[in-house]
Amino acid sequence: MQVGIDSFAAAYLEQSRAVSPADRVGELVEQIEHADQVGLDVFGIGEHHRKDYLDSAAAMILAAAAARTRQIRLTSAVAVLSAADPVRLFQQYATLDLLSQGRAEMVVGRGSSIEAFPLFGFRLEDYDALFAEKLELLLEIREHEQVHWSGKFRPALTGQGVYPRPLQNPLPIWLGVGGTPQSFARAGVLGLPLMVAIIGGEPRRFRPLVDLYRDAGRQAGHAPEQLKVGVHALGYVAATTEEAANEFFPGYAAAIASVAKERGWAGATRAGFDAT
């Protein structure tokens, strides 16, 4: 098992929004450096396009971290592939792979917060079609230096080369999923490693979906060891379970309340929290 940390580069501290964004990003790079020194396996940066987060160009933060670390793997968590150009995204992570001597990974997803769609001129109605097409192109670029490809949402490629090529071949690409069964099945069919985002709800409820992933993968002929599963979840470490829960719950409840308001979810209760 590998253990890592994901960050969305929040633009504020718990107490205040007054922290300087430059200091905040600098501290984040120092945190990644520290994570490398204590032996964590991986550090991921999310992608958002809103005032609250500083991670719209996540690969840039990872590039800075690559220059300060030696062992830790560096990944998107997740890159909003639906709203990106797979050519540019591959170029960035291939460059990250060179900068880090082969420590880059990508987790790509459809995007959980939706502000990237209007910003880059895509329609939410195409939410899944965009992702399917762009994933196809991204995997094509990973496999072939010269790319022949055409689709609906991006100009065709007629043999153009995409450079630089990464040091790792293939560059690891994970599929980031939420709770949509179709996404788990897609990852299995493609034989891609699966990263499950559990940002609320009980982990055990995801078990049938992981089984669906493994079944779809096996039926498509992929070897079991290729069908890796990762979990992105909220975490907090303290001396005892009770201490951790007491320290963590207030901030967690406030964060869930804020997301819940935007997405029409129910809020978090301490009883529900303790049960999971």
Added chain:
Amino acid sequence: MQVGIDSFAAAYLEQSRAVSPADRVGELVEQIEHADQVGLDVFGIGEHHRKDYLDSAAAMILAAAAARTRQIRLTSAVAVLSAADPVRLFQQYATLDLLSQGRAEMVVGRGSSIEAFPLFGFRLEDYDALFAEKLELLLEIREHEQVHWSGKFRPALTGQGVYPRPLQNPLPIWLGVGGTPQSFARAGVLGLPLMVAIIGGEPRRFRPLVDLYRDAGRQAGHAPEQLKVGVHALGYVAATTEEAANEFFPGYAAAIASVAKERGWAGATRAGFDAT
């Protein structure tokens, strides 16, 4: 006067193409670190999308350099704005500005080598219209956190915010020009600092064009101190002028011969070289 170095991150050494791309990029970051230590003012990375260069995602290399340097300014040289999305480009350089505590700059241009156009689905017929429109949007994003804009080559923005915001306000944006008079005039009218690329030909021939820039700027009402001029040119340092010329000319002639073949230029002679 400020002095700096630009690199295109060539994928090969003079002797061989066999160098590892990861080692080459690593050495480049070390060179930027060294340039910072000896007190150079600025380091720039170009943008190409071909096998010979490793700089397609130039901002990534600059981000790695930001984490290893303290004083030196870091810039694109040039970013091919015509084929880029100004939103993504601004996000990257704003992030670079945060990572470097306010040392980012951008030099944006129409692009000298043209492989970016088919790769990103743009037409060479739109060479100048693309640049004019994207420059307008880029400056709009620099000026306003929430952007209202519409154009021909990119979906409209109807008040979306572009984040993160850079530490420097305004983030320095230079206009990179070759030999086109219209480009010099445009930079003057907009009051943008000018970066003149002299990759062949005699520097003194550019004087009338620089005068054109300054006249256009003055007429548009910009203060003279705002109308800064930079030169990007080939350079080589040795103990004496003759030594420098003898060591530099063979490689220069070979490089010019290679570009000349592609673009239908004349090659370089030693007599012409010594005269400039």
